[in-house]
Amino acid sequence: MSRLANTEPKRKQIVEGLMTVMATSGYDGATIPLIAKAAGLTSGLVHYYFDSKQSILVELVLHLVKIVDARFQSAVTSDPQSELAAYIDAHLALGTGANPKAVACWICIGAAAVNQPEIRLIYQEATENQVTILEKICEKVLRAEGRKTRQKREIALGITSAIEGSYRLLVSAPDMIPKGFAAPTVKAMAFGLISSQPLTSDKRRT
Amino acid sequence: MSRLANTEPKRKQIVEGLMTVMATSGYDGATIPLIAKAAGLTSGLVHYYFDSKQSILVELVLHLVKIVDARFQSAVTSDPQSELAAYIDAHLALGTGANPKAVACWICIGAAAVNQPEIRLIYQEATENQVTILEKICEKVLRAEGRKTRQKREIALGITSAIEGSYRLLVSAPDMIPKGFAAPTVKAMAFGLISSQPLTSDKRRT
Amino acid sequence: MSRLANTEPKRKQIVEGLMTVMATSGYDGATIPLIAKAAGLTSGLVHYYFDSKQSILVELVLHLVKIVDARFQSAVTSDPQSELAAYIDAHLALGTGANPKAVACWICIGAAAVNQPEIRLIYQEATENQVTILEKICEKVLRAEGRKTRQKREIALGITSAIEGSYRLLVSAPDMIPKGFAAPTVKAMAFGLISSQPLTSDKRRT
Amino acid sequence: MSRLANTEPKRKQIVEGLMTVMATSGYDGATIPLIAKAAGLTSGLVHYYFDSKQSILVELVLHLVKIVDARFQSAVTSDPQSELAAYIDAHLALGTGANPKAVACWICIGAAAVNQPEIRLIYQEATENQVTILEKICEKVLRAEGRKTRQKREIALGITSAIEGSYRLLVSAPDMIPKGFAAPTVKAMAFGLISSQPLTSDKRRT
DNA sequence: CATGAATGAGAGTTCATTCAT
DNA sequence: CATGAATGAACTCTCATTCAT
Numbered sequence A, B, C, D: 001m002s003r004l005a006n007t008e009p010k011r012k013q014i015v016e017g018l019m020t021v022m023a024t025s026g027y028d029g030a031t032i033p034l035i036a037k038a039a040g041l042t043s044g045l046v047h048y049y050f051d052s053k054q055s056i057l058v059e060l061v062l063h064l065v066k067i068v069d070a071r072f073q074s075a076v077t078s079d080p081q082s083e084l085a086a087y088i089d090a091h092l093a094l095g096t097g098a099n100p101k102a103v104a105c106w107i108c109i110g111a112a113a114v115n116q117p118e119i120r121l122i123y124q125e126a127t128e129n130q131v132t133i134l135e136k137i138c139e140k141v142l143r144a145e146g147r148k149t150r151q152k153r154e155i156a157l158g159i160t161s162a163i164e165g166s167y168r169l170l171v172s173a174p175d176m177i178p179k180g181f182a183a184p185t186v187k188a189m190a191f192g193l194i195s196s197q198p199l200t201s202d203k204r205r206t
Numbered sequence E: 001c002a003t004g005a006a007t008g009a010g011a012g013t014t015c016a017t018t019c020a021t
Numbered sequence F: 001c002a003t004g005a006a007t008g009a010a011c012t013c014t015c016a017t018t019c020a021t
Helices: A003-029 A032-039 A043-049 A053-073 A080-098 A100-115 A117-144 A152-172 A182-195 B007-029 B032-039 B043-049 B053-073 B080-098 B100-115 B117-144 B152-172 B182-195 C003-029 C032-039 C043-049 C053-073 C080-098 C100-115 C117-144 C152-172 C182-195 D007-029 D032-039 D043-049 D053-073 D080-098 D100-115 D117-144 D152-172 D182-195
Strands: none
Touching: A003 A032, A003 A043, A003 A053, A003 A100, A003 B007, A003 B100, A032 A043, A053 A080, A053 A100, A053 A117, A080 A117, A080 A152, A080 A182, A100 A117, A100 A152, A100 B007, A100 B100, A100 B152, A117 A152, A117 A182, A117 B152, A152 A182, A152 B100, A152 B117, A152 B152, A152 B182, A182 B152, A182 B182, B007 B032, B007 B043, B007 B053, B007 B100, B032 B043, B032 B053, B053 B080, B053 B100, B053 B117, B080 B117, B080 B152, B080 B182, B100 B117, B100 B152, B117 B152, B117 B182, B152 B182, C003 C032, C003 C043, C003 C053, C003 C100, C003 D007, C003 D100, C032 C043, C053 C080, C053 C100, C053 C117, C080 C117, C080 C152, C080 C182, C100 C117, C100 C152, C100 D007, C100 D100, C100 D152, C117 C152, C117 C182, C117 D152, C152 C182, C152 D100, C152 D117, C152 D152, C152 D182, C182 D152, C182 D182, D007 D032, D007 D043, D007 D053, D007 D100, D032 D043, D032 D053, D053 D080, D053 D100, D053 D117, D080 D117, D080 D152, D080 D182, D100 D117, D100 D152, D117 D152, D117 D182, D152 D182
């Protein structure tokens, strides 16, 4: 077996160790020994597989993006409206019990992006990917509803904001949030926002 | 007589020092020496005015809440709809250049709330206050539009999510956000959400 | 009034502040602000009346010596044996409730003598004074009992050891010591030690 | 395989580093860098082997107790009287050059017990163990001399006081103490104290 | 591959002391 | 006299990182 044979599983273990610890202790509170322990390894090994603590964080961000993507991909996508609903559900279901660790980490990553340019870049890239996907879905919905698509990006950004903001409240003010609140409300906002767009042609619709 | 007691200004200096440093370095990156330097003081003096680093953070949270409150209070509030618009503007204008440091700090505070229970409590309290204010405004708007008010809290939480999420994007993915995007979009989402509420139903109720 | 008018009372206040704090917090735990507070003054004033923290300790040692001296002086001194008993009582009564703070301080001073030569010197001087007084009493007792006085200094040192050791136990292992244990036991040791000395002349005494 | 685990020797090195520094600088003067230097290590490593400075002190107390125990255990114990003498010699020989560092530390530990409850507890426990051992020896001596054993604990406490007090003088007033003074005097006091106990039955012994 | 001992820089915090007022 | 703000050095302790084994 080559040396690489065992490399990926180990790296994943470590990344998930960081996720676990970070979800309860934040990024700075996630020390190498704690990460190692959560991963069932020793601190020395962590640095064998990763150059630095920050490089684990980089990989974690990529990992989290995959988790959400996977969930959305598996959603059934018949008509545009249910596709949009499925997208929102895929994201917000994470917070409502499905993967609270991932959400807590995501909040910490946003803060880490403040002072770590490398993290900011990949956070931005990941977000850009999501917005692009969402933009396309929104475009389809707008078309299906006979509305102008000019603002599709603003709409996608608005929905993304609402999702990210829901994460914030779910993580940092959990006591305020009624169970099952986030997804329906964000969906209502999303469709409300779409409905506020002008129709493509008033004549035909009259 | 002793030296002129100057406690409050000094504490404010320190709090603003934390805000400045935290906006670029995060909470853990905001070391006491850096805070002191930003405030033009010595590290020793920081601990003369504050028991601990965390207690500076506590005061900063209160300080940030005051900034937003002050901005909103000064807004003219004629009809409910413009009051709601003014509320959203007061919050989001901060991010669009008015006080980017405050917004960056707010993001870091949310992350700090993850692993510092005391911070979580005051974050939650501050958020609860905002939601309560917003809830009342929403109720007025709903009444004015002849809609049921049952969901007013969910609506307030939804708008709050959208605002918080906009902060996130403004801070952590600034390159993605077109100038002046946030406020109009959040307003459209807010009014879209309100419009999705059922009418009180004048017929049956007559 | 001259400037000195108020000096001595203030210094005494400070010394007693140190005694109070030191009895529960040790010498290093007795910070200037704590001493000042215990004395009802401010930290600045403490340094107005004393050059340094150590100089307060120096004065405290002198103060403690006076306390014991005063107590012994007031004892009735009829025959040598009761004088010795009175001496021991004067010292050990301190520990058994009369002045536990003084005793706790005395223990701390012994430790401070380890690393502060100036304290060692005055501790030694104070102890030497006590031993000298005790030596004279012992000489009288030995004479009265018709015993050789050659070892009077060793006897005085032995009794002093027993007293100092009782302080240690009273302060550092208070739960082990039955009420009223120390004085009778030390007296018994003292007289036992004296009885172990050879008689001055067996012939005459026959 | 990792580096050869060498935990116990390293911990011992550190404990002895504390002993060395504490003997001349006291507990508070024994800073981690000084302890590390005395042990030939770096400060970081000290905290690798011990959670806190206090935990080193805890281990030092146990270490000191062992030193005395070892010395006493090795003493030949034929008749009760020489066993008592051996016990006193084992303790006091330490001060007279055999291990002056240990004695100086012991004095500082008593002072540390004043304001550190955990230290007080183990000081008390160590002392209680010694008193219990001594009590049994005294009981044997009392029996052998046909005296009542009721006061055996008070006697043991008295002898312990005399030993502890001798330490004090040896450490804090070394110039006053003639060489070889302590052990004989304490022995004389001990036997004098025992002789002061009533005989078990005067009638039978006639 | 794997360990965990070792390092060294730097964190938060305390405190005797000074001094402007 | 008296205050308490201000300083700066030193403290204990933490931690990412390295490396001998």
